[in-house]
Amino acid sequence: MLEAANFSKTWLPFCKKFQVESTSPEAYFRTASELVNVQEWLSVKKLYEDMKMRIETTTKLNQIPEYIQKQHKGFREWDFVSSKHDHQTILQILIDGRDTNAVDIEGNPLPTLVYLAREKRPQYHHHFKAGSMNALIRVSSKITNAPIILNVDCDMYSNNSKTIKSSLCIFMDEEKGDEIGYVQFPQCFYNLTKNEIYGSSLRVLLQLEVLGFDANGGPSYMGSGCFHRRETLCGKKYEKNYKVDWKKINDKKVSETASFLEETCKVLASCTFEHNTPWGKEMGLKYGTPVEDVVTGMSIQCNGWKSIYLNPEREGFLGVAPITLLQNLVQHKRWAEGELQLFFSRYCPLLYGHRKIPLKLQLIYSTYKLWAANCLATWYIVVVPCLCLLKGISLFPKISSPWVLPFVYVTFVHRAYSLAEFLWCGGTFRGWCNDQRIWLFKRTTSYLFAFFETILKLLGHSQLNFVVTAKVADEDVSKRYDQELIEFGAASPMFDILATLAMLNLFGSLGASKKATMDADQDSKVLDQFGLQILLCLVLVTINLPVYQALFFRKDNGKMPTSVMYKSIVFALLACMLAMY
Numbered sequence: 001m002l003e004a005a006n007f008s009k010t011w012l013p014f015c016k017k018f019q020v021e022s023t024s025p026e027a028y029f030r031t032a033s034e035l036v037n038v039q040e041w042l043s044v045k046k047l048y049e050d051m052k053m054r055i056e057t058t059t060k061l062n063q064i065p066e067y068i069q070k071q072h073k074g075f076r077e078w079d080f081v082s083s084k085h086d087h088q089t090i091l092q093i094l095i096d097g098r099d100t101n102a103v104d105i106e107g108n109p110l111p112t113l114v115y116l117a118r119e120k121r122p123q124y125h126h127h128f129k130a131g132s133m134n135a136l137i138r139v140s141s142k143i144t145n146a147p148i149i150l151n152v153d154c155d156m157y158s159n160n161s162k163t164i165k166s167s168l169c170i171f172m173d174e175e176k177g178d179e180i181g182y183v184q185f186p187q188c189f190y191n192l193t194k195n196e197i198y199g200s201s202l203r204v205l206l207q208l209e210v211l212g213f214d215a216n217g218g219p220s221y222m223g224s225g226c227f228h229r230r231e232t233l234c235g236k237k238y239e240k241n242y243k244v245d246w247k248k249i250n251d252k253k254v255s256e257t258a259s260f261l262e263e264t265c266k267v268l269a270s271c272t273f274e275h276n277t278p279w280g281k282e283m284g285l286k287y288g289t290p291v292e293d294v295v296t297g298m299s300i301q302c303n304g305w306k307s308i309y310l311n312p313e314r315e316g317f318l319g320v321a322p323i324t325l326l327q328n329l330v331q332h333k334r335w336a337e338g339e340l341q342l343f344f345s346r347y348c349p350l351l352y353g354h355r356k357i358p359l360k361l362q363l364i365y366s367t368y369k370l371w372a373a374n375c376l377a378t379w380y381i382v383v384v385p386c387l388c389l390l391k392g393i394s395l396f397p398k399i400s401s402p403w404v405l406p407f408v409y410v411t412f413v414h415r416a417y418s419l420a421e422f423l424w425c426g427g428t429f430r431g432w433c434n435d436q437r438i439w440l441f442k443r444t445t446s447y448l449f450a451f452f453e454t455i456l457k458l459l460g461h462s463q464l465n466f467v468v469t470a471k472v473a474d475e476d477v478s479k480r481y482d483q484e485l486i487e488f489g490a491a492s493p494m495f496d497i498l499a500t501l502a503m504l505n506l507f508g509s510l511g512a513s514k515k516a517t518m519d520a521d522q523d524s525k526v527l528d529q530f531g532l533q534i535l536l537c538l539v540l541v542t543i544n545l546p547v548y549q550a551l552f553f554r555k556d557n558g559k560m561p562t563s564v565m566y567k568s569i570v571f572a573l574l575a576c577m578l579a580m581y
Contacts, residue, residue, distance in 0.1 A: 001115050002068065002075075003051045005094045009104040014044050015161075021314070024157035027190065074115060074262070089266040090117040091139070093258045112144055118269035126271075127280060129223070130292035134284035137233055138268040143261055147249050149233065153224040156319035159188075163316040167227040170308050171244075178242050181218075181232040181305030182297065185225035185312075186210070189321035195430040197484045198328045199438035200321035203425040210309050217361040218307030220368075221297025225317040229305075233296075235283040238304030286347075291338030295347045298365060302356040324477060324487035328438070329446045329494050336372040336442075337450035343369035344458055372454065375447035382444060382501050382540060386508035387579035389533045392515075396532035407532060437543050444501055445494040480558045488550045489558045499551060499560060499568030500575075502544035507576050509537045 007025075015023050018036040022028055025048045032041075058064060069076045074092025081087040095102050097112035104110055118135040120126050127134075133151065140146065148171060150164070167183040186206040196203075213219040256264070267273060274280060280287035286295045301307065310316070322328040346352060349365035388395055397403035422432040480487055488495060512534045515526055527534070550560040551568070 001113065002072065002094055003055055005110075005113050007047060007051050008110065010044060010047055012110070013104050013106045013108070014040070021161060022157060022159040022318070023161055024159075027157055027159070027318070085120055086122055087117070087120060089119040089269045091115070091262050091266055091269070093143070093262055096258045097144075099258075114139070114143060116269060119266075119271050121271050124271035127287045128292075130280065130285035130287055130296075134274070134279055135269040137230070137284055138273070138279075139265045141230070141234075142265045142268060145230075147230050147244070147246075149228045149230055151224065151226055151228070152317055153319060156187075156224055156317045158316070159190075159318045160312060160314045160316045163310075163312070164227075166310060166312065170310070171227075171229065172246060178244060179238065179306045180308055181229055181238070181300045181303075182221060183227040183308045183310050184219045184222055184297075185310055185316040187222055187224055188315040188318050190318040191320055191323065193482065193484050195428050195434055195484055197434050197481070197486060198322060198325065199431075199435040200328065201427075203427055204421050207311070207425045208421060212364055213361070214309040216358050216364060217301055219297075219309040220365065221293045221300070221307070223291075223293030224319070232300045232303070232305050233284060235278060236303070289338050289341055289345070289347075290334050291342065294339065294365075294368075295342055298347065298349065298353065298357075301361070302353055304356075323481040324489070325441070326487075326490055326492055326494065329442065332442045333446040333450045336447050337454055339369045340372040340450060340454045341457065344454070372447045372450040375443050375451050378440070378443035379448070381536075382440070383504065383575075385533045385536050386505050386540075387575065389508050389530060389537060390511045390576055390579050394529050394533070399528045399531040404532065437546070440540075440543055441498060445497050448497070449494070476557055480556065485554075485556075485558055486546045486550065487558045488547075488560045488564075491561045491563055495560060495564050496567055496571075498544075498547055499564050500571040502541075502547040502551075503568045503572035504575055505537050505540040505544065506548070507572055509534070509541050511576070512537065 011023075011025060014020065020028055020036075022031075025044075029045055029048065064075050064078075069079075072092050072094070074090055077088065077090045092115040093112065094115055095110050095113035097110060102110045116136065116139055118126075118132060126132075137149065140149070148168065150167075152158075163185060170180055170183050171177050173180075187202075188206075189200060192201055210219050277283070284296075285292045286299060289295055297307065322331055342348065343366065349357075349362040349369065353362045353365070385395055396407060418436075419429070419432050422435060423429070427435070477487055477489075512526070512530060547560070550558070551565045554560075
């Protein structure tokens with residue numbers, strides 16, 4: 001942060017002069033197609049590369065240079081810390097925006113920049129991201145008390161400098177601005193492949209479904225890329241005659257010195273500050289759930305505020321999508337588990353939102369809360385028709401029967417509508433196929449684990465945990481991701497399930513083919529009676545082609561582990577034998 005503060009003195013004037021987008025130097029120098037001014041461009045890029053080298057060198061040495069420690073006493077405190085999970089509050093104002101010397105190379109004032117590491121002690125629960133956000137809200141209220149707060153995840157950067165102006169235009173709108181609690185931008189990613197192999201863009205959800213939120217009270221808070229009105233995060237309820245005097249807010253002066261603020265603000269980020277206070281309950285982000293952002297946004301709306309979904313043509317913020325299948329499945333397990341926990345808690349939209357938000361908005365929230373429960377229907381579709389086919393039990397009407405038409409109609413129209421949605425939102429046909437595959441993978445693994453872990457927690461057999469999705473990968477993994485090869489490469493119960501279900505449907509399809517070809521006279525009867533079941537199994541086999549490839553044909557490190565292959569074959573054969581005998 002200190003290096004970034006020094007670099008900003010050159011970088012910000014450069015961005016203003018040449019209207020640079022995005023203002024993240026890493027992203028800009030990675031994607032810049034034409035030089036705005038060769039000499040100046042090379043000069044700024046060299047400054048950036050030198051800064052990166054100094055940061056990487058310091059990281060390798062695991063020691064901050066002595067001259068920096070002398071300039072900034074906050075860094076010296078880390079010398080007395082034995083563990084990152086057990087330390088005092090460390091606070092350092094790196095740029096004091098009120099100081100007349102805090103200017104860039106052109107003499108323009110720089111914004112205040114503060115480094116904060118909140119206190120952590122093993123005996124106190126730190127409440128993950130929600131606890132961190134609440135500490136930042138309290139400390140910032142003492143240092144700047146800015147009326148608008150933006151929060152972004154650590155792997156995201158600003159891709160559109162006009163997002164701040166656009167959001168302020170909404171908050172300051174003379175007619176409806178005082179009703180708005182927060183402005184939410186979609187979560188977008190810069191590292192997606194052309195055909196989105198893991199369906200990470202969630203393009204239909206973000207470009208179509210969230211608009212349903214927007215039309216019925218406003219979107220949910222997504223945890224990143226969101227501009228908040230500070231008062232709403234501090235628990236303020238909306239009042240009909242509520243008006244903000246923006247000029248009065250802008251004229252506020254703070255007289256304390258930077259060193260005084262550093263010392264007095266430390267207590268606000270201590271472990272014990274929140275004891276016997278409304279923080280985490282009525283104030284700040286809510287505690288006790290992996291999806292603290294969703295329940296926080298819903299509570300803001302229940303306090304009478306509305307929200308706005310802003311999706312500009314140029315994405316506001318860009319982040320990093322998971323580049324392995326396991327990362328993707330773990331992330332969705334956490335989301336689905338947190339959402340289902342909310343549904344069975346006092347924050348259930350139908351109870352918590354009763355008479356506070358519109359019924360339509362309650363129902364929209366509920367559909368996402370029940371993601372994990374979808375695993376039951378999906379498992380039925382994937383397992384039962386296949387086993388019944390092996391046993392010779394027909395589940396659908398005969399092909400020759402007119403009652404087959406409703407099944408064919410619903411299936412075809414539903415998939416055609418899904419494809420049209422995906423293509424309208426800018427996707428490709430292969431991208432849609434990948435999206436359908438990941439849809440199946442998530443519902444048979446992520447949602448399954450989320451569902452049963454939630455049930456166990458409700459019965460008191462499991463404790464709340466928070467899994468951080470890793471976004472860093474080695475060169476081989478990144479190369480396979482760019483080639484759009486699904487990364488299996490690790491032993492996991494989720495992969496055991498995927499491989500077993502894939503083998504089960506393969507055996508079911510082979511069994512049906514054998515039954516149909518053994519007797520030419522029976523061939524037409526089998527196809528007539530079991531046509532839809534056979535078709536369903538073949539569709540599932542087609543969806544699972546990358547799984548078969550990873551089990552039997554791939555030689556790279558991204559293939560399925562051998563142990564997974566053996567277990568899947570054994571489990572699938574056992575299931576087939578039980579069904580048949």
